[in-house]
Amino acid sequence: MHDIRVIRDDPAAFDAALSRRGLAPLSPEILALDAERRARINAAETAQAEQNRASKDVGAAKARGDEAAFEDLRALVAAKKAEVAAMQAEAAALDARLRDLLMTIPNLPLDSVPEGADENDNVEIRRWGEPRALDFAPAEHFEIAGVRPGMDFATAAKLSGARFVMLTGAVARIHRALAQFMLDLHVDRHGLTEVWAPVLVLSEMMEGTGQLPKFGEDSYQTREGWWLIPTAEVTLTNTVHGDLVGHATLPRRMVAHSQCFRSEAGSAGRDTTGMLRQHQFEKVEMVSITDAESGLPEHEAMTRRAEAVLEALGLPYRTIVLCTGDMGFGARITHDLEVWLPGQNRYREISSVSYCGDFQARRMNARYRPAGGGRPEFVHTLNGSGLAVGRTLIAVLENGQQADGSVELPVVLRPYLGGATRLTAEGGLA
Template sequence: MHDIRAIRENPEGFDAALTRRGLAPLSSGLLALDAARRGKIAEAETAQAEQNRASKEVGAAKARGDEAGFERLRALVAEKKADVARMQAEAAALDAQLRDRLMEIPNAPLDRVPEGRDEGDNVEIRRWGNPRDFDFAPVEHFEIAGVKPGMDFETAAKLSGSRFTLLRGGVARIHRALAQFMLDLHVGSHGLTETWAPVLVLPEMMYGTGQLPKFGEDSYETKDGYWLIPTSEVTLTNTVHGELLDHSSLPRRMVAHSQCFRSEAGSAGRDTAGMLRQHQFEKVEMVSITDAAGGEAEHARMTRCAEAVLEALELPYRTVVLCTGDMGFGARITHDLEVWLPGQDKYREISSVSYCGDFQARRMNARYRPEGGGKPEFVHTLNGSGLAVGRALIAVLENGQQADGSVLLPAALHPWLGGATRLGADGVLA
């Protein structure tokens, strides 16, 4: 959420940031609402002072036996009290209106984020690995002979409808092994703290990370008011919701493996084949909480943590910085990692690593005490997939596919598969 004080101080800069996002200027309307709110607060404070003075005079009039003055002043006190209550209610309504407006405005991009309208304007910053040369025509994951026995879309559709998958046997075990491998790598090599958290959260947690109010249709709400998390970014980031942290506790680096749920309301007709885009999926998510000075360096570090997973799995990828028109609502800058999928003959997103600055912290009221004292400051937050487990499964299967329908598995996974090195054409690990 944006700081209205910063908008007051530099409305032109605020509007310029929105323009880079492809949005119309908003500062004039926000500042008019803010002025009305502040004016109403001032009126309420003046009326409160008048009420206090009249209350003192009531006592004095009674003490000197001035019954007429006592009654007149008592009526004035009642009138002022009603005025104060009305003005405070009006100020609170204006404050809520301003907060709601600010809640719906996306974060300001860093100056170095490239300008653009959509994914076609994203900028590649590096590549790793070379796509494999096949001596046969590679197919998509769900068409590989050894995968078909373990990836059942028909039964999943019977159980839950479209965009669900039921995994069995060797494919299910590879999926589980990927999540375990990622967690152990992040904990053992990258120093992240493993965390297990709920997948049902209160609505204020969704507000805290920016899924509400603007993107409610993309998630699932239960009948009793809980929300299913679209990613454990929500739970991990909100662990500091409402907290005042000691600077010495930063940075906090966390990782969690969780089920995730998305309605995919805005993706009708996209990626309907296979398990690339699902309503229920698993992710290994990284979240960092830093001070104001450490955010950008932490973003580079988190990006490397995600890249290390792909490199260990021997999966070719490229890293791109998203342009202003493609980056997410809460981000100041985002790096996408796109893994090579030979079945599609293209790179596809497998991780987004975003630096949000203090945007989420203002919504959560999460602050820290600066080293050496001083006024508390808002923390800075980051999140990134490390990685999306289902998409990692797709990449491992497609890149390791063989002409006979089997799949060679990356060496990094062998210890998590009981030493198995291959998914046979019959769907059995060996």
């Protein structure tokens, strides 16, 4: 959420930053609401002071036996009390309208974020690994002979409908091995704290990280009112919801492996074949809570942690910085990692690493007390996939596929697979 004081101080700069996201100016509407709200608050305070004075005069009139003045002043007190209540109610309604408006406005991009309208304007900043030269036509993950016995879309559709998959046997084990490997890498090498957290959260938690109110249709809500998390970013980031934390406890670096749920309401017709875009999937998510000065360096470090997973698995990738028109709602800057998929002959997103500044913290009212003292400040938050497990499985299968339908598996997975080095063409491990 945005700081209304910043908008008051420089509305032109606020609108200019929004225009980089392709949005029309919003400061006139915001400031008009703000001015009306403040006027009601000031009027209520004035009426309250008048009520207080009249209340004192009531006592004085009664003490001197002036019955007429006593009755007049009692009527004045009642009128002022009603006036105060009405103005406070109007101020509260205007405050709610202003908050609702501010909650739907995306974060402002950093000046360094490239200008652009969509994904075609994203900028590649580095590339790692060379796609393997194949002497056969590569298949997509679900077409590989060794994968087909363990990747069952028909049974999943019978159980749950479209955009679900049932993994069995060796493929399920590779999927589990990938998640375990990622967690171990982030905990043992990168020093992140592992967290196991709920996948059902309250509406306030979804609001805190920006999924609500604007993107409610993209998530699932239970009849009891809980929301199924679209990413563990929601739970990890909200661990400081409403808290005032000590500066010495920052940065807080966490990682969680969780089920994730997305309705994909805005992606009808996209990637419906295979398991690239599913309603239920798993992700290893990283979140950092930092002070204001550490946010941008932490963004670079988090990007490197995600890249390290791909490098350890030997998967070619490229890192891009998203342009203003392709960046997510809560981000000030985002790095996307795109892994090479031979079956599609293109790079596809496998991780987004975003720096949100204090945007989420304002929504959560999450603050820290500076080390040198002074007024509390809002924490800065970051999140990034480290990685999406299903998409990593796709990349491992497609990049390791052989002409006979088997798949050579990354060396780092062998300890998690009982020493197996490949998925056979018949669907077993060997």
